[in-house]
Amino acid sequence: MDTRTLCLGALSLCDATGYDIKKLFEEAFSHFFSAGYGSIYPALEKLTEEGKVSCRRQEQEKRPDKKIYSLTEAGRAALVEELVNTPPREKLRSEFLVLMFFAHLLPPPRLTEMLQQRLDESRAVLKILEDLDRREGMPPGIKFTIQYGLATTKAAIECIEAYHESLPREVYGGHF
Amino acid sequence: MDTRTLCLGALSLCDATGYDIKKLFEEAFSHFFSAGYGSIYPALEKLTEEGKVSCRRQEQEKRPDKKIYSLTEAGRAALVEELVNTPPREKLRSEFLVLMFFAHLLPPPRLTEMLQQRLDESRAVLKILEDLDRREGMPPGIKFTIQYGLATTKAAIECIEAYHESLPREVYGGHF
């Protein structure tokens, strides 16, 4: 599943510009998918060529023109087909865990710093998810992705905190 | 952080062949990193050129020759430097959650099947981790990666099971 499919998915929710889609990716999809402009804009162009999305140009004062994309019927069909044929995989790529795996090779202050950074980022993700969780009227599938994100992120945070508790304070300074 | 660094890491544990490294990736690293032969063998070759690993050939009867790689001092230094300079990121790529996000577009039987598949795979990961967890004498950093994997995987499984409980049984058949 690539950025193109995710763009179709985003447009199945509502019409949007490339810029809007990027923002959606950073909010609702942030904990399980990411893509930059470098893959979004080319994706939208290709989808337009293939007739899966249509594009209308909206002029703006004081701003560059917007290109607002809409899902076509062909696009919706392509999206559904892609979804039905995609196996429900999940792959984590964690530099953090690699670092922890080789923690014995790292200077202790670096280890502490690293744990703190990961904790900060995890808490930031948690915050985004908690905000999403407060919104109402979402389909159960979307709610599920939020619950799943909340549950796994909380588990991760607790795990890091527990590890911290186990670090000898007199060695590592104790401020965390 | 790429396959090359992970190969250095693997070789910091003990000498190994490309084949051995792949197996290590599938066991100890499976829940946070993956790589196929297509990236491991070229990585080892390049590391040899760079003097970060050395290679001795072991002839075998009845088997093709083995190439056993060892980390050099330069390689160990490169590994540590890479580790120290790598930010502790973590990125999930979940086709499963994408599918769930757009669950309202899927036929209900496909949804059920999908949940079952993910549950099976998560339980398989859990089993690997539980086996690892039984081993003794591991450095705390490695133990941590296992605990982290266990905690997040259990959270994910509980989440899927809870969602299943909420599905109306008369509609979805009730066997899960």
Place this chain on the structure above:
DNA sequence: TCGCTCATGTAACGTGTTACATGATTAA
């Protein structure tokens, strides 16, 4: 006999990341 394990590798392909380029508006 079938499939798994051991063992190495190549080549094409697909995909994403990063840095660059542009530029006005607006809130702090």
Place this chain on the structure above:
DNA sequence: TTAATCATGTAACACGTTACATGAGCGA
């Protein structure tokens, strides 16, 4: 004045995935 937001895009590069190629031994 600084940084952020809005808004689009390109090009080079890095990287990983997949399929292919080879082949013997061994246990069920």
